[in-house]
Amino acid sequence: MFFFSHLGDHNLILTRIALKGFTMNNIDFPQISLTSSDRFINRELSWLAFNTRVMEEAMNTKHPLLERVRFLSISAANLDEFYMVRVAGLKGQVRAGITTISEDGLTPAQQLEAINAAAQQLLKSQQDCWIALKDLLHKEGIKVLKHKELSDRDAKWLENYFMDHIFPVLTPLAIDPAHPFPFIPNLGFSLVMLLQRRNSKEHLRALIPIPHLIERFVRLPGSAIRFIPIEEVVEMFLDRLFPNYEPLQISNFRIIRDSEMEIDEEAEDLVRTFETALKRRRRGSVIRLTVNQAMTEELSSVIIDEIVVDEDDVFHLGGILGMADLSQLIVKERTDLLFEPFNARFPERVRDFGGNVFQAVRKKDMIVHHPYESFDVVVQFVRQAARDPKVVAIKQTLYRTSNDSPIIEALIEAAEAGKSVTAMVELKARFDEEANIRWARDLERAGVQVIYGFMDKKTHAKVNLVVRREAKGLRSYVHYGTGNYHPITAKIYTDLSFFTCDPALTADAARLFNYMTGYASPAGMEKLYYAPLTMRDRLLELIENEISNAKNGKPSGLWAKMNSVVDPILIDAMYRASNAGVPIELVVRGICCLRPGVKGMSENIRVKSIVGRYLEHARIIAFANGQDLPSRSAKVYISSADWMPRNLNRRVETLVPIENPTVHRQVLDEILVLNLRDTEQSWTLNADGSYARAAADENGLNVHHYFMTNPSVSGRGSAAGGVRPKPPKSGKSKSRMITTLLIDGTKVKTSPKDEDE
Numbered sequence: 243m244f245f246f247s248h249l250g251d252h253n254l255i256l257t258r259i260a261l262k263g264f265t266m267n268n269i270d271f272p273q274i275s276l277t278s279s280d281r282f283i284n285r286e287l288s289w290l291a292f293n294t295r296v297m298e299e300a301m302n303t304k305h306p307l308l309e310r311v312r313f314l315s316i317s318a319a320n321l322d323e324f325y326m327v328r329v330a331g332l333k334g335q336v337r338a339g340i341t342t343i344s345e346d347g348l349t350p351a352q353q354l355e356a357i358n359a360a361a362q363q364l365l366k367s368q369q370d371c372w373i374a375l376k377d378l379l380h381k382e383g384i385k386v387l388k389h390k391e392l393s394d395r396d397a398k399w400l401e402n403y404f405m406d407h408i409f410p411v412l413t414p415l416a417i418d419p420a421h422p423f424p425f426i427p428n429l430g431f432s433l434v435m436l437l438q439r440r441n442s443k444e445h446l447r448a449l450i451p452i453p454h455l456i457e458r459f460v461r462l463p464g465s466a467i468r469f470i471p472i473e474e475v476v477e478m479f480l481d482r483l484f485p486n487y488e489p490l491q492i493s494n495f496r497i498i499r500d501s502e503m504e505i506d507e508e509a510e511d512l513v514r515t516f517e518t519a520l521k522r523r524r525r526g527s528v529i530r531l532t533v534n535q536a537m538t539e540e541l542s543s544v545i546i547d548e549i550v551v552d553e554d555d556v557f558h559l560g561g562i563l564g565m566a567d568l569s570q571l572i573v574k575e576r577t578d579l580l581f582e583p584f585n586a587r588f589p590e591r592v593r594d595f596g597g598n599v600f601q602a603v604r605k606k607d608m609i610v611h612h613p614y615e616s617f618d619v620v621v622q623f624v625r626q627a628a629r630d631p632k633v634v635a636i637k638q639t640l641y642r643t644s645n646d647s648p649i650i651e652a653l654i655e656a657a658e659a660g661k662s663v664t665a666m667v668e669l670k671a672r673f674d675e676e677a678n679i680r681w682a683r684d685l686e687r688a689g690v691q692v693i694y695g696f697m698d699k700k701t702h703a704k705v706n707l708v709v710r711r712e713a714k715g716l717r718s719y720v721h722y723g724t725g726n727y728h729p730i731t732a733k734i735y736t737d738l739s740f741f742t743c744d745p746a747l748t749a750d751a752a753r754l755f756n757y758m759t760g761y762a763s764p765a766g767m768e769k770l771y772y773a774p775l776t777m778r779d780r781l782l783e784l785i786e787n788e789i790s791n792a793k794n795g796k797p798s799g800l801w802a803k804m805n806s807v808v809d810p811i812l813i814d815a816m817y818r819a820s821n822a823g824v825p826i827e828l829v830v831r832g833i834c835c836l837r838p839g840v841k842g843m844s845e846n847i848r849v850k851s852i853v854g855r856y857l858e859h860a861r862i863i864a865f866a867n868g869q870d871l872p873s874r875s876a877k878v879y880i881s882s883a884d885w886m887p888r889n890l891n892r893r894v895e896t897l898v899p900i901e902n903p904t905v906h907r908q909v910l911d912e913i914l915v916l917n918l919r920d921t922e923q924s925w926t927l928n929a930d931g932s933y934a935r936a937a938a939d940e941n942g943l944n945v946h947h948y949f950m951t952n953p954s955v956s957g958r959g960s961a962a963g964g965v966r967p968k969p970p971k972s973g974k975s976k977s978r979m980i981t982t983l984l985i986d987g988t989k990v991k992t993s994p995k996d997e998d999e
Contacts, residue, residue, distance in 0.1 A: 271839065271840050271841070271929035271930060272840075273840065273841050273842045273843070274837070274840055274842075274843050276814070276817060276818075276843060279343070279344075279345060279346050279347030280346070280347065280837075281813075281814075281817065281837055281840075281843060282345045282346040282347075282810065282813065282835045282836075282837065283346060283834065283835045283836070283837055283931045284344065284346045284348060284353065284356070284835070284931075285344070285345075285346075285808055285833055285835055286328055286329075286332075286353055286356070286357050287356060287357070287360060287931070288832075288833045288834055288835060288931070289324060289328070289832065289833050290324075290357065290360045290361065290364060291931070291932075291933055292831070292832040292833060292851065292853075293317050293320045293321055293324070293364065294317075294364055294367070295851060295853045295925055295933060296313055296316055296317040296320060296853060297313065297314060297317035297364070297367060297368060297371060298853075298935070299313040299853055299854070300313040300314035300317070300371050300375065301371060301374070304922070305581075305855075306578070306579045306580050306581060307375070307378055307379065307382060307579045308384075308571075308572045308573070308576060308579040308580050309579075309580060309581055309855075310375060311375055311379070311568055311569075311571055311572060312569060312572055314368060314371055314372060314375065314565060314568060315565060315566055315567070315568040315569040315572075316569075317364075317368060317565075318368060318564070318565035318566040318568070319566035321361065321364065321365075322429065322498055322566060323501075325361075325498045325529050325530045326428070326498055326499065326500065326501035326529065327501055329354065329357060329529055329530070330500035330501065330527075330529050332350045332353055332354050332357070333350075333354065333500075333527075333529060334500070335350040336350050336351050336354065345810050345835065346835070354554075355554075358554055358555070361557075362557060365532075365557055365559055366559070368565055369559060369560065369561035369562075372561060372562060372565065372568070373561070379571070382576070382579060383466060383467055384467045384468075384469075384571065384573065384576065384579075385466070385467070385468045385469070386459070386468075386469050386470070386471070386571065387462075387468055387469065387470050387474075388470070388474055389470065389474045389475070389477060389478045392462075392470070396462055397478070399462070399463055400460070400462070400470070400475060400478065401478075401479065403460065404475055404478070404479045404482070405479075405482070408456060408472070408475065408476070409479070409482060409483075411453055411455070411456060412450055412452075412453075412476070412483060413450070413451065414448060414449075414450050414483040414484060415448060415449045415450070415451070416446055416447070416448050417447040417448060417449055417544065417548075418446075418447070423449075423548035423549070424449065424451065426451060426497055426549065427454070427499070428497070428498065428499035428501065429454070429496070429497070429498060429499075429564070430451060430452075430454075430496065430497055431451075431452045431458075431473075431494065431495075431496045431563065431564050432449055432450060432451045432452060432494065432495055432496075433449070433450040433452070433473055433476055433477070433492060433493070433494050434447075434448070434449050434450075434492075434493055434494065434495060434537070434541050434544070434545060435447070435448050435449075435450075435480070435489050435490075435491060435492040435493070435541075436448075436489070436490045436491040436492075436538075436540065436541060437484055437487040437488065437489055437490065438487065438488055438490050439486060439487055440486050440487065440488060445490070446484070446487060447541070447544060448484060450476060450483065452472055452473070452476070456472060457472065457570060458471065458472050458564065458567035458570055459471055459472065459567070459570045459571060460472060460475055467573055467575075467576070469570075469571060471562065473494050477489075477492055480492070491537075491538050491540070491541055493533065493534040493536055493537035493538070493541055494533075494534050494537075494563060495531060495532065495533040495534065495537070495545055495563070496531075496532045496533075496563045496564050497528050497530065497531050497532075497549060497551075498528070498529050498530040498531075498532075499527060499528055499529060500527045500528075500529055527550075528549050528550065528551045528555070529555065530551075530555050530557065531545065531546065531549065531551045531555060531556045531557070532556075532557045532558075532559055532563050532564075533545065533556065533557070533558055533559070533563075534558075534559065534560075534563065535558045535559055535560035535561075536560070537558070542556070581855060584613075584950055586612070586613055586614060586615055586616040586617070586618075586733070587614065587615050587616065587953060588615070588616045588618060588619060589602075589608065589610055589615055589616075589619055589958075589959070590953075590958050590959040590960065591605075591606075591608055591958065591959030592608075592619055592622070592959075593959065594959040594960050597622065598626070599619065599622055599623045599626055599741070600626065600630070600708075600710065600719060602741075602959075603719055603741045603742065603743050604717075604719075604743055606902065606904070607740070607741065607742040607744065607901075607902035607904075607905050608740075608741045608742075608905070609738055609739065609740045609741070609880075609900075609905045609908055609909060609954075610738070610739040610740075610741070611736070611738060611908075611913065611949065611954050612725065612732045612733075612735065612736065612737045612738070612739065613732060613733045613734060613735065613736065613737075613856060614736075614949040614950060614953075614954070615954065617729050617732035617733070617739075619739070620649075620706075620721060620723070620727065620732075620739050621648045621649060621652070621729065623706065623708070623719075623721055623741070624636070624638070624648075624649055624652040624653065624656075624706060625648070625652045625655075627652070627656060627661075627708040627710075628652040628653070628655040628656035628659065628661070629655070629659070630710065632710050632711045632712065633656070633661060633708055633709065633710045633711075634661060634662060634709050634710070634711055634716070635661060635662040635663070635664075635707075635708070635709040636653065636656050636661060636662070636663045636664070636706070636707070636708050636709075637663075637664045637665075637666075637705075637706070637707040637751075637752075637755045638653060638663075638664070638665050638666070638705075638706045638707075638727070639665075639666040639668070639701055639703050639704060639705050639706070639727075639758075640665055640666065640667045640668065640681065640727060641668045641700075641701065641702055641704070641726050641727075642726040642727075642728050642731070643681065643726065643727050643728050643729075647681070647727075647728075647729070648729060649727045649729075650681050650684065650685065653665055653685060653688075653690055654684065654685060654688040654690065657685070657688045657689040657690045658688055658689065662691075663685075663689070663690045663691065664690070664691045664692075664693065664755065664759065665682075665685050665690050665691070665692050665693070666693050666695055666701050666755070666758050666759070667681060667682045667685070667692055667693070667694060667695075668694075668695055668700055668701045668702070669682070669694055669695075682694070693758065693759050695758055695894070696758075696761070696894070698892065699774065699892050699893055699894055700892065700893045700894070701758055701893070701894045702882055702883070702889065702893040702894060702895050703754070703772070703882050703894050703895050703896045704721075704722065704723035704724065704725065704726065704727065704882050704896070705720065705721070705722055705723075705751055705754065705755070705896065706720065706721040706727075707719075707720050707748065707751045707752060707755060708720070717743060718743065718745075718748035718749070718751070718752065719741070719742070719743045719748065720741075720742060720743070720747055720748045720751040721739060721740070721741050722739075722740045722742075722747075722751075722880065722882075722896055722898045723737060723738065723739050723740070723882070724737045724738045724859065724860045724861050724880055724881065724882055725737030725738075725739075725859050725860070734856055734857055735856065735857045735858075735859040736856050736857065736858050736859055736860050736946075737859050737860050738860045738862070738880050738909070738913075740880060740898060740900070740905070742902075744769075744901075746768035746769045747768075747769055747770060747898070749768060750767050750768055750769055750770035751770070753765075753766070753767060753770075754770065754772055754894075754896070757772075757894075758894060763775060769898075769899050770896060770897070770898060770899075771896075771897040772894065772895060772896050772897065773883055773889060773890050773891070773893055773894060773895035773896075773897075774890060774891050774892060774893065774894070774895075777881075777883065777890060777895060777896075777897045778809075778811065778812070778890045780897060781812060781815075781863070781885075781897070782811070782812070782815055784863075784865045784877060785800065785812075785815045785816065785818075785819050785824075785865075786815070787865065787867070788800055788819055788822075788824045788865055788866060788867075789818060789819050789822040789824060791824075791866070791867075791868050792819070792822045792823040792824045793822055793823075796868045797866055797868060797869050797870045797871075798819075798822075798823070798824045798825070798866050798868075799824060799825050799826070799827075799864075799865070799866035799870070799871040800816070800819065800824060800825075800826045800827070800863075800864070800865055800866070801826075801827045801828075801862075801863075801864040801871055801872075801910075801914055801918065802826075802827075802828050802829070802861075802862065802863045802864070802885075803828075803829040803830075803858070803860065803861065803862045803863075803913075803914055803917055804828075804829075804830060804831075804861040804862075804863075804881075804884045804885060805830070805831050805832050805833075805858070805859060805861070805884045806830065806831075806832050806833040806834070806884040806885065806886050807828065807830050807833070807834045807835060807836050807849075807884070807885045807886075808833055808835050808884075808885065808886040808887065809885045809886055809887050809889075809890055810835075810887075812885050812890075813835060813836045813885075816836060816844070816847060817836075817843050817844055817847075819846075820843065820844045820845060820846040820847045821842070821843070821846075823846060824846060825846050826846060826847040826848070827848055827918055828847070828848070828849045828850070829849075829850055829851070829852060829858070829914075829917045829918065830849055830850075830851055830927075831851055831852060831853065831857070831858040831859075832851070833886075834849055834851070834927055836849065837929055837931070838927055838928075838929060839928065839929040840929050844929075848926070849926070849927040850918075850920075850924045850925060850926050850927065850936075851924065851925045851927065851933065852917060852920055852923045852924055852925075852945065853923060853925065854922075854923035854944070854945075854946050855946045856946050858917075860880070860913070861880060861881040861882065861883060861884065862878070862879070862880055862881075862909055862910075862913065862914050863878070863879045863880075863881065863897075864876050864877070864878045864879075864909075864910050864914060865877040865878075871910075872910045872911045872914070872915060874903065874906065874907075876906075876910055877899070878899070878900040878906055878909055878910050879897050879898060879899055879900065880898050880900060880909065881895065881896060881897045881898065882895045882896050883895035883896070883897070908954050912954065913949075916943065916945050916948060916949070917945055919943050919945070920936075920942075920943050920944065920945040921936045921937070921939050921942035921943055922936070922939075922942045922943065922944040922947075923944060923945065923946065924936040
């Protein structure tokens with residue numbers, strides 16, 4: 243992992259645990275047997291490496307200062323969720339006595355040991371980062387103060403604010419045999435103290451939980467931008483909560499609880515079962531306790547004993563706890579310290595047809611590249627379907643969506659207009675379960691046929707099918723996406739929306755919905771592949787085809803972009819392909835368990851990760867198919883699935899072929915090629931599991947900036963033209979990798995009218 247390279251001796255030991263003897267200073271990484279567990283990188287440590295890359299963006303001076311604070315906040319929130327979910331699962335295995343070894347050869351207990359050591363260092367690095375950012379903020383006039391730094395005027399204002407807005411919602415609690423230790427909720431932040439009664443030797447141990455609804459930082463009045471943390475405010479006015487007592491010791495702590503939910507698969511009422519499980523989640527066991535480094539052993543022992551947490555899960559930090567709250571410091575008025583606002587383009591092709599999405603799609607397949615092109619076109623597709631009297635049916639999957647979702651509103655409007663509307667609502671979308679229950683009930687009240695999907699699988703596919711009555715009979719239109727139907731995340735996630743009325747792909751969408759609603763495996767799929775039944779087999783078939791081409795002396799190659807690569811079956815297939823001479827280029831934002839660049843195993847595989855302004859989320863896979871990539875003969879797919887066992891075995895996912903020449907060119911020659919060419923936001927995965935930031939290059943490419951300023955091909959319509967990067971050519975040499983060839987920034991003009999427009 244990248245962070246091992248500069249975090250000291252303890253993490254060198256940790257690296258050796260993860261690699262079981264391999265050290266990072268090997269010039270030639272040892273050859274690994276294709277049956278050895280060493281061929282895999284540990285999933286959890288790979289995720290921690292990803293989150294370290296997120297934190298490193300907070301140190302990236304190319305980003306505006308408040309955006310750097312945002313990256314730090316995101317890395318902290320990510321780590322919280324990691325403990326709530328992944329660490330909780332491993333601890334549950336340890337408690338159950340499970341010693342099953344992971345694909346990379348570690349028991350659950352060994353993984354927890356490695357995780358805690360890496361997380362401890364990551365937490366320390368976050369604190370160091372905050373100290374540096376706090377100083378920079380101070381120089382920019384954004385100050386986070388301690389109560390001793392306040393003027394008398396500030397203190398007087400704060401006293402009134404405290405009594406009006408904070409005092410009424412706080413509950414001071416004594417800790418003694420007559421007062422049981424209170425329940426502290428997940429992510430609960432509290433002050434703990436030892437008090438002494440005035441003019442007496444009587445001591446009192448006490449606790450003040452800070453409710454979630456109270457802002458962590460109080461903004462002080464005045465033209466200057468000044469904040470004070472809530473814990474400082476409470477400490478200032480402790481005598482209002484405990485009159486006649488003086489503090490001897492005061493500190494704070496924060497806990498994380500298990501968020502996992504166990505669902506009874508025989509439950510007759512799935513919604514009610516989830517509501518009960520959500521209540522259990524809030525009282526989950528404590529997974530991590532973080533305490534202020536200044537907390538005395540006397541106070542910490544009280545906390546540890548009362549909330550029942552292992553010593554190994556107690557983290558002592560010298561600094562601010564709960565760094566996810568730092569997002570509250572991102573003030574909108576300092577636009578000079580934020581990313582320049584970006585307004586997404588609306589596809590010109592739809593404008594050519596007066597905003598009618600159906601006419602535009604009927605003319606030709608279209609792909610929309612979010613967030614550079616507006617998600618409004620997806621919303622418009624559903625709204626037009628709801629209001630079009632010729633539309634007779636709408637079928638929609640819903641995994642995550644936003645509050646006041648326009649998609650939900652359109653589906654309700656369609657149902658109230660008498661159309662047949664079916665919504666596949668996935669209740670098991672982690673942390674969105676409550677919202678999805680609420681949407682499901684709203685939809686049902688409007689007359690939508692709501693289906694909750696499989697008990698043992700998540701419905702993660704992104705599909706919207708519209709059936710319309712036209713002159714020659716019924717015609718279907720379908721939207722396949724790589725991201726959720728979520729207007730908010732569509733502004734910060736890079737995703738693809740593919741619109742088509744291809745009879746085969748629309749018929750396949752209908753068959754997929756029948757599978758999701760009726761559970762019967764569909765027969766006769768024409769073009770669409772789907773998990774959990776056919777996707778992995780198709781991917782393996784395509785990889786084997788590349789192996790065959792390489793062995794027969796034909797050009798071969800695999801390019802792919804996704805969030806995670808974990809599935810051991812597909813990883814082993816790529817190792818076989820590498821050994822056959824197939825060049826493989828992967829852009830994997832997050833977890834990657836594949837170990838690239840190992841002689842005799844993966845020397846023809848390169849892996850990079852892109853972390854920047856937008857969260858890379860689109861999944862694209864391209865197979866050379868007998869010609870050098872990129873080429874028109876390449877087989878190109880977009881997908882809702884990452885290459886993980888959960889996606890391929892336990893989720894409903896789609897693998898959609900891209901055949902239209904213009905869309906094919908946009909996805910392969912533009913989006914995928916430029917992701918491979920990016921240098922400014924890229925990290926390279928090394929064989930030992932470490933990550934190295936791409937070397938600085940004055941002519942380097944920032945793929946996010948590029949797409950913000952260069953409209954795509956597919957949606958341009960009558961506005962087609964302009965400039966595009968020259969597509970690189972792949973070499974035939976086994977050792978010659980695409981990344982080394984994608985450095986030519988030459989641009990060439992395209993014809994004013996694309997041949998397939």
